[in-house]
Amino acid sequence: MRRSWSATLSWIGIFTVVLGFGIAAAQQGAPSAPAGEREFVSQLAMSNMAAIQLGHLATKKAMNADVQKFAKSTIDDRLKAQQQLADAAYGAGIKWPTKLDGKYQQIQERLSKLSSEQFDREYMKATIDQHRDFERMLATRVTDGPAAQSGGAPLAAKVNQWAATTLPEIRAHLKEAEQVSGQLEKAE
16 A cells, blocks of 8 residues: 555656646746746645645545545646646746645645544645635735736736636635535534
């Protein structure tokens, strides 16, 4: 079982790196976006990548059928969001993350050591926290985000549009995560 688990995590890592390198290669040599925009898009991409990788972990470790279903839906939704974000940021010279940052690596390592119902509860808690952070980032962007600069920087307008489109989906997913988590707590 351990070898299979390690192979699965390796495959997930390879897939994420290939996706990241593919996006980065497509953007190589492109004019650079403002630093704040590049950082914001990188944070969004990191959040999507973390949700995808944690979702893959949950599809393998979760015991509860609702948790597994939620994890699969997270993977699908965040892969779609990641591709749409890449499309919005295309040509802006943004360095796409290729591995999880320290925060998400710690979460992944902690969750990978858990099993059974304990994994289910902790995965859902981590997912809710992650969705809330993502929702705040998008909501702030939608209400207070920078306007597209006149003339040469369409990235802000594209990211604003992406955030406005993605925000309702994230809110719906957060609500679903809270419901699944509540069901787990009632079952204790």
